[in-house]
Amino acid sequence: MTSSFPPVSSSRATTAPAVVANHLIKHFGDLEVLKGVSLEVPEGSVTSIIGASGSGKSTLLRCMNLLERPDQGELGIADEAIRFTRNPQGDITGLDRRQLQRLRAKVAMVFQQFNLWPHLTVLGNVIEAPMRVKGLSRKRATALGEHYLARVGMADRRDAYPAFLSGGQQQRVAIARALTMEPRLLLFDEPTSALDPERVNEVLGVIRGLADEGRTMLLVTHEMHFAREVSDQLVYLDQGRIAAEGTPEEVFDDPRCRQFMAPAA
Ligand code: ADP
Ligand code: MG
Numbered sequence: 001m002t003s004s005f006p007p008v009s010s011s012r013a014t015t016a017p018a019v020v021a022n023h024l025i026k027h028f029g030d031l032e033v034l035k036g037v038s039l040e041v042p043e044g045s046v047t048s049i050i051g052a053s054g055s056g057k058s059t060l061l062r063c064m065n066l067l068e069r070p071d072q073g074e075l076g077i078a079d080e081a082i083r084f085t086r087n088p089q090g091d092i093t094g095l096d097r098r099q100l101q102r103l104r105a106k107v108a109m110v111f112q113q114f115n116l117w118p119h120l121t122v123l124g125n126v127i128e129a130p131m132r133v134k135g136l137s138r139k140r141a142t143a144l145g146e147h148y149l150a151r152v153g154m155a156d157r158r159d160a161y162p163a164f165l166s167g168g169q170q171q172r173v174a175i176a177r178a179l180t181m182e183p184r185l186l187l188f189d190e191p192t193s194a195l196d197p198e199r200v201n202e203v204l205g206v207i208r209g210l211a212d213e214g215r216t217m218l219l220v221t222h223e224m225h226f227a228r229e230v231s232d233q234l235v236y237l238d239q240g241r242i243a244a245e246g247t248p249e250e251v252f253d254d255p256r257c258r259q260f261m262a263p264a265a
Contacts, residue, residue, distance in 0.1 A: 017076075018043040018216040019064065019185050024073035024084075026059055033059045034070070035240040041185070041233070044214040048227040048248075051237035052260060057220045060237065061187045064218065065107045066100060077106050078184045105134050108178035109187040112194050114170040116162040116177075122149065123158040126177045134181065141180065148179040152206050168199030175206055186210065188219040224261060228252065236260070 019041040026034040033056045041047045049057050062068040064075065070084045080103050082095055108129075116125050126149060127141035136144070149155045152172040162170050171191055178186055188207065192200045204226050211217060211230040221227050227234060227248065234251040236244040244254040252261060 017041060018078060019218070020074070020076040021060075021064065022074040022076075024060070024063055024070045024075070026056075026063055026068060026070050033240050034063065036073070037237070037240070037242055039235055039242065039245070041216055041218055043216055045232040046211045046215075046217045046219060046230050047233040047235060048219045048221055048231040049235045049237055050221070050224070050227060050251075050257070050260070051243075055237045056240040057237055058189050061109065061189050061218065061220055064185070065109050065187055066095070066103055067109075069095065077103060080106065101133065105181065106184040107187060108181040108183035108185075109189065110171070110174050110178050110191050112190040114162070114167070114174045114194070116170055116174060118162055121159050121161055122154060122165075122173050125162070125173060126180050129177065130180050144182070145176070145180045148176040149173070151179065152176045153202075166199060167195045168202045171195065171199075171203045172206055175203075175210075179210075184216060186215055186217045188217065188221070190220050190222065192221070192223060224252075 017040040022038050024034050024037045025032070037056075037060055039047065049060065051057050059068055063070045071086055072084055074081065074083045080099065082099065082103070084095070117128070120128065123142065123145055126145035127138065130136045130141040130144060131138060146155060146158065149158055152175050154169060154172050154176060157165065157169065162173070165173065191207065192203050195203060200223070204223065207219070208230055219227070219231070231248050234246065234248045235242055236251055236254070236257040238256075244251050244256050246254075251257060
């Protein structure tokens with residue numbers, strides 16, 4: 001591993017956790033995908049999750065966003081706290097619809113495959129969730145959406161449909177869509193993995209800018225140099241368990257994940 005990037009300053013983060021996951025367990029049928037995962041993301045800091053394919057990274061992120069419902073454990077985001085339990089009938093309890101709505105308004109996610117709605121314009125994509133989930137007026141959502149489209153350099157394409165954009169442009173729109181929710185936590189699931197190599201840097205540049213602004217972010221990535229550069233904290237997930245965590249330097253030096261890192265060095 002080369003060390004061409006300067007160490008990350010820890011001054012950006014405060015100590016208050018914006019996000020706490022406590023002993024999250026998630027099964028798909030008989031397969032236990034998360035085996036008791038606990039992590040804290042301090043307000044204003046960046047945590048990156050690394051690990052092999054199938055180790056449960058996406059499932060963890062989807063649980064943080066409640067796209068998947070954990071079977072057990074606790075989740076705290078800003079001032080919302082949820083405890084998941086299985087009742088004797090095996091149903092999963094611990095969430096009502098209003099709480100789900102409140103929580104969804106606090107967490108926004110950027111997906112590997114962009115997931116833009118093909119039938120909506122760029123601006124339409126960006127204002128949909130703020131209107132539906134947060135109840136903003138079209139006028140207010142449009143003002144916010146235009147602001148964040150400008151932030152990612154996509155203001156001039158506001159009336160274009162996704163099919164007419166490059167992958168990098170689509171992902172920048174997806175980031176603007178997440179930002180327009182003004183979330184407390186931003187989740188990124190391999191945001192550059194589906195991009196042509198020449199498009200990766202324009203998206204990493206946007207994410208780097210958000211990190212520098214002090215946004216609270218949880219990022220799954222295979223871009224090891226980038227993870228090292230922007231992260232305050234690194235988590236190495238191995239078969240549904242956290243096998244190593246700490247500063248990027250600590251985790252990259254940990255023998256348990258050296259082997260995993262080696263191909264990227
Ligand atoms: P990663 O993002 O680290 O590659 P995932 O969280 O996507 O890992 O997947 C972890 C494991 O859970 C894999 O074995 C995957 O096949 C399984 N899995 C993920 N989602 C589902 C699902 N909806 N139904 C059944 N199995 C799933
Ligand atoms: Mg994944």
